[in-house]
Amino acid sequence: MGQHITLTVSDNFKLGAYRADPAGAGSAAVVVIQEIFGVNHHIRAICDRLAAHGYVAIAPAIFDRIEPDFQSGYSPDEIAVARKFVANPDWPAMLRDTQAAIDAVTDVGPVGIIGFCLGGSVAYAAATQLTGLRAAIGYYGGAIVRFADDRPSVPTQLHFGEKDAGIPLADVETIRGKRPEVEIFIYPGAQHGFGCDERASYDKPSADLAWQRSLAFFDQHLKV
Secondary structure, X not given: XXXXXXXEOOOXXXXXXXXXXXXXXXXXXXXXXXXXXXXXXXXXXXXXXXXXXXXEEEEEOOOOOOOOOOEOOOXXXXXXXXXXXXXXXXXXXXXXXHHHHHHHHOOOOOEXXXXXXXXXXXXXXXXXXXXXXXXXXXXXXXXHHHHOOOOOOOOEEEEEEOOOOOOOHXXXXXXXXXXXXXXXXXXXXXXXXXXXXXXXXXXXXXXXXXXXXXXXXXXXXXXX
């Protein structure tokens, strides 16, 4: 369903991206921001699911500046390797790359953004700093609490697992307290990565409910 394309960023850096288009003409688009595992099978599948729902979906490879076309699975060894990319994250560069993806699909119609893990934090930061968005969704973004003083300029929805070992519920409550306008859902018993059916922490009931809420949110805010 999808194809690999190249994006050019404002600083002239070129990075890869995966783009999936619906069967008919799409009237809105969604930028999909990866976990620390690159634009891997899971992220491409998310794009394909969005395209099947009628959205043009594009996932920029925001680690291309460090290691072009990095992709990883979810074994303990692979997770350990992938963590090196976020030891000292270059947020401005990731946001520049995200802006390039937004700009690449503005001709389609209204644009939303959704991100997972690291991408959840990038999606939140994008909602506060970037242009061209109409809605933002973040799944289990551990750095969102660091950005919670920044107000999103578009409707924003966040999803967290109750049992996420890396994101204390106190952090979620901090975000809720600082950003009462943001829609926040906590999934009982769910761990980090509960939305990914390729991870040991996958929680199908929580994932299905979160996805249903995400599509409804985009359908509401990305209407032409």
